[in-house]
Amino acid sequence: MSRITLHLGDITTDGEADVLVNAANSGLLGGGGVDGAIHRAAGPEILPECRAHGGCPTGEVRVTSAGRLPARFIVHAVGPIWHGGERGEPELLASCFERAIAAAAERGGRRVALPAISTGIYRYPLERAAHVALTATARALARHPEVVEARFWLFDERAHATFARVRDDLGLQE
Numbered sequence: 555m556s557r558i559t560l561h562l563g564d565i566t567t568d569g570e571a572d573v574l575v576n577a578a579n580s581g582l583l584g585g586g587g588v589d590g591a592i593h594r595a596a597g598p599e600i601l602p603e604c605r606a607h608g609g610c611p612t613g614e615v616r617v618t619s620a621g622r623l624p625a626r627f628i629v630h631a632v633g634p635i636w637h638g639g640e641r642g643e644p645e646l647l648a649s650c651f652e653r654a655i656a657a658a659a660e661r662g663g664r665r666v667a668l669p670a671i672s673t674g675i676y677r678y679p680l681e682r683a684a685h686v687a688l689t690a691t692a693r694a695l696a697r698h699p700e701v702v703e704a705r706f707w708l709f710d711e712r713a714h715a716t717f718a719r720v721r722d723d724l725g726l727q728e
């Protein structure tokens with residue numbers, strides 16, 4: 555059975571994942587937060603691939619190579635900006651995780667590293683985001699059993715503790 559594991563720290567240090575998910579914006583050309591860290595670690599060689607996609611709508615994903623990172627490829631996901639929750643934010647956030655796992659599976663990915671999309675600059679409330687992220691990812695893993703592990707990287711203690719509590723509440727096993 556596929557597993558969801560939780561990790562504290564910087565997603566770019568993951569040496570076991572063959573797929574890395576990025577929390578991008580719809581321009582796909584880099585930014586701050588985890589996006590900035592991934593672009594810095596991957597190097598400028600992924601930028602032409604990002605540019606060639608010509609952007610990405612919210613809730614969707616686009617794939618590039620991983621440059622200097624040890625992963626095989628990067629799935630750039632565009633999460634929703636939080637506007638209070640009545641503008642389709644939960645569905646758009648769930649769609650990011652479902653499509654990211656599906657994109658990984660299509661390309662033979664087995665271990666996928668994921669950040670807490672939308673919970674930084676896009677201000678999605680952490681606990682609600684954890685609920686959506688873990689539910690959508692568990693659903694996607696059930697559909698794509700060839701992906702054996704979803705590795706969530708949480709950047710601080712608070713995010714890690716919140717994801718751990720929500721994962722327990724949902725009855726998901728490590």
Ligand code: AR6
Nearest residue numbers: 564565577579585586587588589591672673674675676709
């Ligand atoms: N590794 C893991 N998690 C991280 C890292 C890292 N290196 N850096 C930050 N986080 P954010 P968003 C956490 O702001 O909210 C960018 O400018 C962070 O603590 O990176 O989806 C894009 O270009 C938070 O919990 O992404 C977009 O414009 C989570 O990752 C916009 O920000 C997501 O925070 C996207 O905003």
